[in-house]
Amino acid sequence: MTVMFNKVIALIDEANNQDPNTEQFNGQSVPKESLYATRMSDMLSRFNPGADELMQIAVRGQHIQRWKSPRSDFEMNKQGYHQWRSALYIFHASSVVALMQQAGYSDAEQNRVYDAVAKKNIKRNPDSQLVEDIASLVFIEHYMLGFANAKPDYNEEKWIGIIRRTWQKMSDDAHEFVLAGNITLPAPLVGLIHKALE
Numbered sequence: 001m002t003v004m005f006n007k008v009i010a011l012i013d014e015a016n017n018q019d020p021n022t023e024q025f026n027g028q029s030v031p032k033e034s035l036y037a038t039r040m041s042d043m044l045s046r047f048n049p050g051a052d053e054l055m056q057i058a059v060r061g062q063h064i065q066r067w068k069s070p071r072s073d074f075e076m077n078k079q080g081y082h083q084w085r086s087a088l089y090i091f092h093a094s095s096v097v098a099l100m101q102q103a104g105y106s107d108a109e110q111n112r113v114y115d116a117v118a119k120k121n122i123k124r125n126p127d128s129q130l131v132e133d134i135a136s137l138v139f140i141e142h143y144m145l146g147f148a149n150a151k152p153d154y155n156e157e158k159w160i161g162i163i164r165r166t167w168q169k170m171s172d173d174a175h176e177f178v179l180a181g182n183i184t185l186p187a188p189l190v191g192l193i194h195k196a197l198e
Helices: 003-016 033-048 053-060 078-103 107-117 126-149 156-168 172-180 189-196
Strands: 022-025 027-033
Touching: 003 033, 003 053, 003 078, 022 033, 027 033, 027 172, 033 053, 033 107, 033 172, 053 078, 053 126, 078 107, 107 126, 126 156, 126 172, 156 189, 172 189
Parallel strands: none
Antiparallel strands: 022 027
């Protein structure tokens, strides 16, 4: 890996280590977005070990400093949710690119990562699709169960809809990766996941 790559990864990690929100991992309290970024990189190395360094940067920085753009800054309705998501994509992409600039990457390289992190042209841009695949795989393996536990009012029909929407975002390669048993499904939700995918 290049000196620039090591520098930008260190800068992303430094930014995420500032997260005031923590999560328990291996008996330790760790910054939430730092753990998420590590899980994203780990999943990329499992799903696409040959991914180039620009995609490794995009995946590592996909959630950079998410706590700085809280959901509560937007109206608590469907429109507000979509506005928040759109603002997040721009915030994350701009933040990563600013760090790439510090590390010495070219405009073309910055633009490629910007488009991937901003989820530009998913399904048509393979970079954006790769970031979406990794985020979906990480959500299923590490966060879906916690999300389920936080939404006790959601019925089976609602959950099947959420699982199907997540599945639809993913590429055929990501589907095959899941179906081949390459990720750990949350045990209490396995039956529901199978039902949703029938």
